[in-house]
Amino acid sequence: MTDGKPILAVERGGAADSLAARPKIVGARVKRTEDARLLAGKGTFVDDRRVSGLLHVAFRRSDHSHARIKQIDCDDARGMPGVVAVFTAEDMASVNAIFATSRMKDYHATAITALARDKVRYVGEPVVAVVAETRYLAEDALELINIEFDPLPVVIDPEEAAKPSATLLHEEAGTNVLCAREFRTGDVDQAIACAAVRVSGRFRFRRKSPLAMENRTYLAEYDAGRDELTLYSSTQVPGIIRDALSEALDIPGSRLRVVAPDVGGGFGGKASLYAEEILVAFAARRLGQPVKWTSDRMEDLASTSQGFDQIVDAELALDAEGRALSLQADVIGDVGAYSIYPWTAVIEPVQVVSFLPGPYKIPNYRGRVRGVATSKPPMGPYRGVGRPTSAFVTERLMDMAARKLGMDPVALRLKNMIQPNEFPYRIGSGIVWDQCAFTECLDAACEQADYSALRARQARARAAGHWFGIGIACYAELTGIGSRISVAPGMPINTGTETAKIAIDSTGAITAAFGVASMGQGLETTLAQVVAEHLGGRVEDIRIIQGDSAAVPNATGSYASRSAVLAGGAATLAAREVKEKLVRAASHLLEASADDLAVEDGKVTVVGTDRALTFRQLARAVYLEMGRIPSDKREELTSTRTYDPVFGTSATAAHLAVVEIDPSTFEVKIERFVVAEDCGRLINPMIVDGQVHGGVAQGIGAALYEEVVYNDEGQNLTASLVDYIIPTATEVPSIEVVHIEKDSPTTLGGFRGMGEGGTIGAPAAIANAIADALSPFNIDIFELPVSPERLFRLIENATTDRKESTHGHEA
Amino acid sequence: MAKSVSISITVNGRAYRHDVEPRLLLSDFLRIELGLTGTHVGCEHGVCGACTVLVNGDSARSCLLLAAQLDGAEIMTVEGLATSGGLHPVQKAFHDHHALQCGFCTPGMLITAVDLLKKSPLASDEEIREGLSGNLCRCTGYENIVRAVRAAADALKSENQESAL
Ligand code: FES
Ligand code: FES
Numbered sequence: 001m002t003d004g005k006p007i008l009a010v011e012r013g014g015a016a017d018s019l020a021a022r023p024k025i026v027g028a029r030v031k032r033t034e035d036a037r038l039l040a041g042k043g044t045f046v047d048d049r050r051v052s053g054l055l056h057v058a059f060r061r062s063d064h065s066h067a068r069i070k071q072i073d074c075d076d077a078r079g080m081p082g083v084v085a086v087f088t089a090e091d092m093a094s095v096n097a098i099f100a101t102s103r104m105k106d107y108h109a110t111a112i113t114a115l116a117r118d119k120v121r122y123v124g125e126p127v128v129a130v131v132a133e134t135r136y137l138a139e140d141a142l143e144l145i146n147i148e149f150d151p152l153p154v155v156i157d158p159e160e161a162a163k164p165s166a167t168l169l170h171e172e173a174g175t176n177v178l179c180a181r182e183f184r185t186g187d188v189d190q191a192i193a194c195a196a197v198r199v200s201g202r203f204r205f206r207r208k209s210p211l212a213m214e215n216r217t218y219l220a221e222y223d224a225g226r227d228e229l230t231l232y233s234s235t236q237v238p239g240i241i242r243d244a245l246s247e248a249l250d251i252p253g254s255r256l257r258v259v260a261p262d263v264g265g266g267f268g269g270k271a272s273l274y275a276e277e278i279l280v281a282f283a284a285r286r287l288g289q290p291v292k293w294t295s296d297r298m299e300d301l302a303s304t305s306q307g308f309d310q311i312v313d314a315e316l317a318l319d320a321e322g323r324a325l326s327l328q329a330d331v332i333g334d335v336g337a338y339s340i341y342p343w344t345a346v347i348e349p350v351q352v353v354s355f356l357p358g359p360y361k362i363p364n365y366r367g368r369v370r371g372v373a374t375s376k377p378p379m380g381p382y383r384g385v386g387r388p389t390s391a392f393v394t395e396r397l398m399d400m401a402a403r404k405l406g407m408d409p410v411a412l413r414l415k416n417m418i419q420p421n422e423f424p425y426r427i428g429s430g431i432v433w434d435q436c437a438f439t440e441c442l443d444a445a446c447e448q449a450d451y452s453a454l455r456a457r458q459a460r461a462r463a464a465g466h467w468f469g470i471g472i473a474c475y476a477e478l479t480g481i482g483s484r485i486s487v488a489p490g491m492p493i494n495t496g497t498e499t500a501k502i503a504i505d506s507t508g509a510i511t512a513a514f515g516v517a518s519m520g521q522g523l524e525t526t527l528a529q530v531v532a533e534h535l536g537g538r539v540e541d542i543r544i545i546q547g548d549s550a551a552v553p554n555a556t557g558s559y560a561s562r563s564a565v566l567a568g569g570a571a572t573l574a575a576r577e578v579k580e581k582l583v584r585a586a587s588h589l590l591e592a593s594a595d596d597l598a599v600e601d602g603k604v605t606v607v608g609t610d611r612a613l614t615f616r617q618l619a620r621a622v623y624l625e626m627g628r629i630p631s632d633k634r635e636e637l638t639s640t641r642t643y644d645p646v647f648g649t650s651a652t653a654a655h656l657a658v659v660e661i662d663p664s665t666f667e668v669k670i671e672r673f674v675v676a677e678d679c680g681r682l683i684n685p686m687i688v689d690g691q692v693h694g695g696v697a698q699g700i701g702a703a704l705y706e707e708v709v710y711n712d713e714g715q716n717l718t719a720s721l722v723d724y725i726i727p728t729a730t731e732v733p734s735i736e737v738v739h740i741e742k743d744s745p746t747t748l749g750g751f752r753g754m755g756e757g758g759t760i761g762a763p764a765a766i767a768n769a770i771a772d773a774l775s776p777f778n779i780d781i782f783e784l785p786v787s788p789e790r791l792f793r794l795i796e797n798a799t800t801d802r803k804e805s806t807h808g809h810e811a
Numbered sequence: 812m813a814k815s816v817s818i819s820i821t822v823n824g825r826a827y828r829h830d831v832e833p834r835l836l837l838s839d840f841l842r843i844e845l846g847l848t849g850t851h852v853g854c855e856h857g858v859c860g861a862c863t864v865l866v867n868g869d870s871a872r873s874c875l876l877l878a879a880q881l882d883g884a885e886i887m888t889v890e891g892l893a894t895s896g897g898l899h900p901v902q903k904a905f906h907d908h909h910a911l912q913c914g915f916c917t918p919g920m921l922i923t924a925v926d927l928l929k930k931s932p933l934a935s936d937e938e939i940r941e942g943l944s945g946n947l948c949r950c951t952g953y954e955n956i957v958r959a960v961r962a963a964a965d966a967l968k969s970e971n972q973e974s975a976l
Pocket of ligand 2: 951
């Protein structure tokens with residue numbers, strides 16, 4: 001450990017925060033209110049919705065990677081019994097194209113339409129939509145459609161596509177490089193010139209699918225009498241979709257509502273606008289009947305936004321004592337065929353260079369990035385967004401440097417980390433970390449795993465010929481980002497604020513509405529905890545409304561680990577205000593000074609007496625029993641408050657993986673996985689643990705199994721769950737989680753936000769563990785996933801090289 | 812279009828007689844014809860396990876079966892697990908151990924777990940993991956699902972011991 005001081009597994013930050021002042025409901029392992037319906041099979045996912053007269057959509061998608069559409073013949077399909085309508089882009093001329101705008105220079109937006117117009121740009125792009133009485137019939141009719149394509153050269157390799165001579169996917173952009181940026185601090189070249197040690201590599205993190213277990217599904221209902229349209233969507237961002245559809249279809253928000261009921265996982269894959277959402281909404285209005293589309297898994301893998309996919313050339317330079325002097329990186333991100341709404345093509349690749357310096361003090365930094373269009377489905381946010389790649393690169397470089405310097409990788413990290421007394425700290429990309437438990441997390445992970453004992457065990461295992469490795473990864477992230485920072489300046493949405501609307505009605509019941517949308521992370525429970533805490537109510541009496549664009553005037557949804565911080569903050573503000581109103585009413589009714597009143601468990605009590613009023617009694621007095629409170633003192637028991645953390649906060653973790661590789665099958669077995677993390681004050685430790693487990697499992701998938709593969713013709717070779725492999729219960733080990741609970745100094749409530757972290761640290765930790773296991777062969781890991789096949793080739797090459805070089809010496 | 816087939820089928824203890832199209836999947840029959848939407852469909856190609864139901868007492872993937880094949884069969888879906896006495900012990904264990912997040916894989920997990928508990932003592936966690944490995948979950952990392960099934964297995968064991976006394 002750093003200074004020999006024992007580290008408490010759980011400690012508290014903030015000087016004024018004594019254990020006695022610790023809130024009771026926030027921080028408790030409250031069991032989830034969502035569970036009852038989900039366990040009984042009574043959840044309402046979009047596809048579960050029963051509506052009479054429902055029509056079903058099937059899409060004829062492009063089977064070409066890049067082609068001009070010469071002609072579409074739908075006559076036979078239109079004539080098929082059971083088919084109600086067939087739409088092509090031509091039928092949708094009245095629908096406005098949507099653009100993900102940004103003020104960022106050198107950025108090119110691309111038009112987003114429901115159906116391909118003139119050209120197709122990836123295999124799986126929707127071209128024709130059939131609406132029929134059943135899904136079976138709609139799919140039958142697809143066979144009757146004839147599309148004549150004029151194939152164009154494929155644009156599949158991002159490095160080739162970035163060249164000026166490349167075929168263009170979007171002629172009007174004049175380039176395939178949809179965005180380019182560079183961050184610079186200090187003088188990298190000079191730092192390299194005086195460095196004692198340099199390590200570098202070309203890192204490749206392959207393309208992923210978010211792969212929520214529920215496929216995307218959309219159902220639109222149109223009320224012709226009122227000219228009102230409601231879209232039920234498996235989306236993380238109902239508010240964003242409402243605003244986009246309002247623009248596409250020219251309907252005011254008052255007559256357009258987007259509802260995300262129960263959503264079966266999102267992970268970023270349901271955080272963008274989709275062509276199918278526009279089509280379904282359009283068709284319901286055009287046909288005056290409810291219309292639904294439910295994706296199958298093949299369509300999901302071929303058309304849902306994909307993640308990661310970057311090539312990073314990076315170099316780290318250090319002095320002889322192991323102090324990092326400079327880091328430089330050149331990143332190419334494959335952003336797919338369109339710049340996704342609302343995040344833009346910038347979202348993934350720019351995050352990579354923004355976060356590369358990580359939790360380390362690196363005085364000189366240069367990060368250059370280009371986001372390049374290729375004929376693949378659009379790149380969108382996927383859990384971790386860019387940062388899994390940043391952590392992979394930086395953490396691999398740290399291990400490579402430690403090896404070259406003959407230092408322990410933990411010691412090297414601790415030496416270079418921003419120390420507890422050095423916050424806030426601005427890293428080379430311009431990000432400022434607020435007080436955050438960097439070194440504490442690393443210490444705690446090592447303590448939990450008993451790092452020195454592990455190293456001793458490794459020595460014994462190695463002596464016995466086992467391939468046994470230990471891998472560490474540390475990272476930091478910005479979460480709960482406020483209005484002053486956004487992914488891309490001038491994005492068409494505001495992600496930095498969140499609104500809570502709390503009301504106690506005349507029966508004394510509490511309803512709290514938010515703009516966030518839960519896709520499984522238990523927001524109905526955690527937000528009820530925050531409201532209960534600050535209002536003095538009981539969790540079970542609070543109904544949370546979320547996932548509905550009509551709930552609050554401006555809503556976006558849930559993404560970027562923002563919900564706990566932003567909605568939690570808004571809930572705190574609004575709950576406090578309602579509580580003040582309750583106290584004023586009670587003070588009048590009980591003839592007691594406000595200072596003598598306590599609000600707890602759904603009632604207001606005069607402290608030290610048995611005089612009390614329940615919320616129900618208070619509500620009746622306020623709303624119904626006129627005369628009990630003078631009218632000039634009567635206040636509606638409601639509050640709507642918006643919270644903006646302005647800059648947001650930081651979260652951090654250290655991951656430690658222990659692996660053993662089977663020399664005959666090249667299977668990587670993860671023996672242990674430890675996470676020590678600081679996500680600030682925990683609202684519900686049970687739910688936080690669950691988020692960490694799930695994130696790590698996705699990180700394991702990203703490190704070892706998952707890869708969306710496109711061949712040279714741009715065909716997706718992994719369009720089923722047989723080919724796109726995600727971890728099952730046998731591949732994921734038991735995950736040990738240690739919480740270092742440092743309250744965030746910059747957010748209300750001290751929450752930090754943590755939904756994505758598991759996926760950021762795990763791939764890097766596993767890559768390091770594998771490299772460590774194979775260090776006797778001098779093998780480094782530069783590419784993820786490390787499938788058994790890749791491992792086999794690496795080991796095969798290393799051992800033949802070795803044989804050859806030994807041979808060379810002899811000669 | 813091929814002619815429809817008439818089937819008699821018992822689902823969660825209730826008898827139904829339906830005319831079905833020969834190509835109608837059991838999953839669609841349950842969800843669309845009977846409105847039992849608790850059975851979820853995650854892949855329709857037999858990999859994810861979300862659609863798992865009990866067919867004549869054994870777990871099976873309803874997306875791989877045709878309703879027309881199941882004349883005379885007895886089916887149990889997630890909706891049939893709870894009784895008037897309350898949640899099934901496996902459902903309760905899932906709640907207690909936070910073994911579900913989005914809940915989409917949950918019905919299939921529950922049914923699989925019920926089937927496993929019936930057939931095996933599940934002495935080790937490895938056995939539980941092995942037994943659940945045909946069901947994909949993207950949210951939980953399986954950790955709490957394993958804990959819940961462990962708890963249900965232990966509860967069942969002590970129940971059996973008590974009744975043996
Ligand atoms: S839906 Fe049946 S196994 Fe996936
Ligand atoms: S709980 Fe979401 S897939 Fe398992």
